[in-house]
Amino acid sequence: MTFLPDDLYAQIEQSMPIACVDFVPVRMTPEGKTEVGLILRDSPFGEVWCHLGGRVNRGETIVQALRRHARDTLDVDLAIEPNAQPDYVYEWFPPDIAPTDGTTHGDDPRKHAIGLSYVVELTGTPAPRNEALDFAWFPIDRLAASMWPGSDQLIHLLVNQQPG
Structure with a gap:
C-alpha cells in the first residue's frame, strides 16, 4: 500500500470529495x-x-474497506456479503461549503466526504483501539448526549429504513 505524504493528502482533501x-x-x-x-x-x-x-483505499472494495475499519477500530469482523450495497449515501461537509438548500448532511470541518453508509452486524466482541477510545451499545431512542x-x-x- 502506497500512502501519500501528509501535505499532499491535505491538499487533496481541500480540493475534492x-x-x-x-457503518x-x-x-x-x-x-x-x-x-x-x-x-x-x-x-x-x-x-x-x-x-x-473512514476512507476507502485505492484498490480496495467497499466491503473490504468496511471490514478493515471494523478490524482496525474494534478488532471484529462484519457479517456482510461481498457485494453489499449501501443502505444510505450520506454527505459530510466543512461549514464553509455546506449546502444551504435543505440537503441532509453531517459536519466535518476536515473534508467533504461521501459516505456509503451501512447497517451491519458484528462478529466477535468489540475491543476499542486506535481511534476508538471506547465502545458502547445505545438504545436507538437514547443515543449519547x-x-x-x-x-x-x-x-x-439508517435504522429507520431497516425492516422490523
Whole structure:
C-alpha cells in the first residue's frame, strides 16, 4: 500500500470529495429493542460518540474497506456479503461549503466526504483501539448526549429504513 505524504493528502482533501464508508453496528435486545454500537473518539468537536468508518483505499472494495475499519477500530469482523450495497449515501461537509438548500448532511470541518453508509452486524466482541477510545451499545431512542454533529441523524436515517 502506497500512502501519500501528509501535505499532499491535505491538499487533496481541500480540493475534492473523499470516498468513505460509514457503518452502524445494530443488535436486538432480548426485549426486541434496537441498539446501535457507537465509538467514543477525539474529534474537532472534542470527545464525541459516533458511528464507525473512514476512507476507502485505492484498490480496495467497499466491503473490504468496511471490514478493515471494523478490524482496525474494534478488532471484529462484519457479517456482510461481498457485494453489499449501501443502505444510505450520506454527505459530510466543512461549514464553509455546506449546502444551504435543505440537503441532509453531517459536519466535518476536515473534508467533504461521501459516505456509503451501512447497517451491519458484528462478529466477535468489540475491543476499542486506535481511534476508538471506547465502545458502547445505545438504545436507538437514547443515543449519547455528546455526538459528532450529523452522526445521530445518519443513525436514524439508517435504522429507520431497516425492516422490523
